[in-house]
Amino acid sequence: MPFREINSKMVEATVMPGQRLFSQRGAMLAYKGEVSFTPNIQGGQGGVMSMIGRRVANEDTPLMTVEGSGSVLFGHGGHHVTVVNLTGDTLFVEADRLLAFEGTLQQGTMFMGSQGGVMGMVRGQISGQGLFTTTLKGHGSVAVMAHGGVFEVPITPQRPVHVDPQAYVAHYGDVRNKLSTALGWRDMVGRGSGEAFQLELSGNGVVFVQASEEKL
Amino acid sequence: MSHYPGAGPTVYDPMTLPSDDNVNNYTFCVELKGSQWFLQKGKMIAYYGQMDFNGIGHGRLDGLVRTSFHSPLHASDWVVAQGSGKMLLADRAFDVNSYDLEEGNLTIRSGNLLAFQPSLALKQSIVPGFLTLIGTGKFVAASNGPVVFMEPPIRVDPQALVGWADCPSPCHHYDHGYMAGLMGGLRAMTGLGGASGEEHQFEFVGAGTVLLQSTEVLMAEQATGVVPSEPGVPGGYGAPAGQPQQPGVPRLPGQLGDLQRRFGL
Numbered sequence: 001m002p003f004r005e006i007n008s009k010m011v012e013a014t015v016m017p018g019q020r021l022f023s024q025r026g027a028m029l030a031y032k033g034e035v036s037f038t039p040n041i042q043g044g045q046g047g048v049m050s051m052i053g054r055r056v057a058n059e060d061t062p063l064m065t066v067e068g069s070g071s072v073l074f075g076h077g078g079h080h081v082t083v084v085n086l087t088g089d090t091l092f093v094e095a096d097r098l099l100a101f102e103g104t105l106q107q108g109t110m111f112m113g114s115q116g117g118v119m120g121m122v123r124g125q126i127s128g129q130g131l132f133t134t135t136l137k138g139h140g141s142v143a144v145m146a147h148g149g150v151f152e153v154p155i156t157p158q159r160p161v162h163v164d165p166q167a168y169v170a171h172y173g174d175v176r177n178k179l180s181t182a183l184g185w186r187d188m189v190g191r192g193s194g195e196a197f198q199l200e201l202s203g204n205g206v207v208f209v210q211a212s213e214e215k216l
Numbered sequence: 217m218s219h220y221p222g223a224g225p226t227v228y229d230p231m232t233l234p235s236d237d238n239v240n241n242y243t244f245c246v247e248l249k250g251s252q253w254f255l256q257k258g259k260m261i262a263y264y265g266q267m268d269f270n271g272i273g274h275g276r277l278d279g280l281v282r283t284s285f286h287s288p289l290h291a292s293d294w295v296v297a298q299g300s301g302k303m304l305l306a307d308r309a310f311d312v313n314s315y316d317l318e319e320g321n322l323t324i325r326s327g328n329l330l331a332f333q334p335s336l337a338l339k340q341s342i343v344p345g346f347l348t349l350i351g352t353g354k355f356v357a358a359s360n361g362p363v364v365f366m367e368p369p370i371r372v373d374p375q376a377l378v379g380w381a382d383c384p385s386p387c388h389h390y391d392h393g394y395m396a397g398l399m400g401g402l403r404a405m406t407g408l409g410g411a412s413g414e415e416h417q418f419e420f421v422g423a424g425t426v427l428l429q430s431t432e433v434l435m436a437e438q439a440t441g442v443v444p445s446e447p448g449v450p451g452g453y454g455a456p457a458g459q460p461q462q463p464g465v466p467r468l469p470g471q472l473g474d475l476q477r478r479f480g481l
Contacts (some may be wrong), residue, residue: 009361009430028414029376030366030428036391037414064414075376078360078431 002102003083003141010075011083011143013066013100020103021066023074027099033070040065066100074100079145079216082208086172089205090137093144093170096216102140110135144170148212160202166213173205230264233302236314236354243306244314244356246297246331253297254285254338255305255331265301272296285338296334305330310358310435317355323348323386324379324427327435330356343386346379361430368424371417375432383424389417 002021004012013021015035028037040063066072075081081099084091092110101107109132136142144150146169153161155175162180171177180200201207233239235247246253248267260269272285272294285294297303306312307330315322323341332338332355341348349355357363359378366372371389380386391414420426 006364007362007430010364026414026432028373029430029432030370030372030417030426032366032370073364073366073376073428075361075430076432078433 003100003143005081005083006073008080008149009078010073011081011099013072013074013143015066015068015070015072017069021072021100022063022098022103022107023066023072023100024076024096024098025062025064027074027076028066029073029075031070031072033068035066035068035070035072038065038067063098065103074143076145077216079147080149080210082144082146082150082169084142084144084170084172084208085140086136086142087139089172090135091142091170091172092133092135093142094216095134097145097169098134098136099143099145101136101142104138104140105142106137108135108137109133144208145216146208146210146212147214147216148210150208150210153207153209155201155203155205155207157202157204160200161207162198162200163207163209164213165197165199166215167209167211168199169208169210171201171205171207173203175201175203175205175207177201230302233264233304235302238312238314239304241311241362242309243304244312244330246303246305246356247301248297248303249300251298252334253303253331254294254334255297256329257293257295259305259307259330260297261304261306263301263303265299267297267299267301267303269295269297305356307358307435310360311362312356312358313363314354314356316353317349317381318352320352320381321348321350322355322379322381324357325377325435328357328359328378330358332356358435359427359429360433360435364428364430366426366428368420368422368426370426371419372426372428373414373432374416374418375434376428376430377418378427378429380420380427381425383420383422383426385420385422387419389419391415391417 002014002019004014006012010029013023015021015033022040025039076099079099086105111132150169153163155161155171155173165179178200180198228239233245235245237245239245243261248265312330317336323343323346326345326347329347329349332349333353335353336349336351336355339348339350340346357378363378368383
């Protein structure tokens with residue numbers, strides 16, 4: 001496990017020769033040892049086609065490759081940081097929430113419409129994810145940023161979880177999500193509860209929720 | 217301080233307020249018993265008891281300023297609290313911590329220092345924008361996120377550095393190996409591909425401690441006052457002639473100086 005949480009806003013990553021890390025540009029706070037930081041034009045893994053895909057999908061956060069041997073401290077913008085360890089699952093997360101992740105993870109881009117067609121696209125608009133979101137798949141760790149602290153809510157087949165779209169951070173596992181609406185005439189006349197849209201996640205997995213409704 | 221969810225906010229009175237300790241992560245309580253503290257203007261949020269806050273130009277305090285305040289041109293940013301009671305200090309909800317020095321020295325970014333005991337001497341550091349505290353006593357500093365203490369050798373993002381203690385070697389480290397070679401040269405000429413944002417660090421070696429804050433969001437700088445303009449004084453206006461560091465002079469692209477400008481160094 002290369003990431004160690006030092007405090008709520010900082011993680012320490014151990015870099016060893018032959019292992020690569022990707023991190024958001026400018027998120028390094030300090031390092032020990034011989035470590036190099038190379039800006040990554042492609043914004044992650046894969047070839048040029050992956051890069052074009054990310055550019056088109058607007059999921060091309062400026063990343064840099066971290067290589068060498070030593071330990072690096074990461075933190076960014078005063079946001080809270082959570083480490084997610086993946087063991088073969090796929091993590092769905094917005095690219096600008098990624099602080100750092102291991103090179104062993106496979107990075108991809110997912111079209112929101114591929115999960116539920118048009119409703120998936122509507123859901124992306126409402127949760128602020130846009131039409132695309134980033135996926136990380138495989139074995140490895142990810143440091144995810146959030147505004148306010150993050151807590152994990154397990155999703156089981158008996159208990160679907162409803163999340164405010166603005167407080168949604170990421171999820172992994174075998175999860176179906178859909179947007180549940182509770183729009184009524186009250187919302188139309190401006191007397192709504194402000195909670196008309198919720199993300200409903202069901203299946204088997206985990207969703208990460210931030211203790212704030214502020215987007216990054 | 218114990219605080220349980222659902223128990224409501226803790227209510228303090230003059231007896232239960234801690235003495236020279238943190239009330240919570242963002243507030244520090246100083247107890248004055250006829251003693252004095254230096255504090256930055258505007259950082260006191262409340263006090264109990266009888267206290268005077270005097271600007272440093274005040275006549276009676278001249279002796280104090282002579283012994284423990286050594287940047288006369290910076291004095292107008294500081295006040296002296298005097299009297300007895302308890303005083304709460306805070307700074308825009310940044311994390312606040314106190315540090316004890318024992319016959320030691322610590323250099324800190326000027327914007328981060330909130331208050332200090334007069335048993336410490338405050339001096340301008342040779343490094344512009346930093347202040348050095350020397351002696352024995354307590355001081356209070358703010359930071360953006362909790363402070364992490366690290367041992368050298370270490371290289372630190374300039375924006376994450378809060379200060380250092382006992383380290384005699386703060387220096388610059390440039391790291392742009394990827395700019396080498398043909399592709400690197402093209403990159404440097406065109407700016408294509410971007411910069412990693414981590415080409416420049418502060419490097420510390422030797423014995424001591426380095427203080428880091430948890431983000432690169434800087435706190436507002438605080439003027440440290442000007443230094444005498446003599447040749448050989450860093451930051452002084454009497455820069456020696458013949459130095460080629462004049463801004464606005466066109467240079468060939470790809471030179472190191474050009475890179476530095478591109479990175480805003």
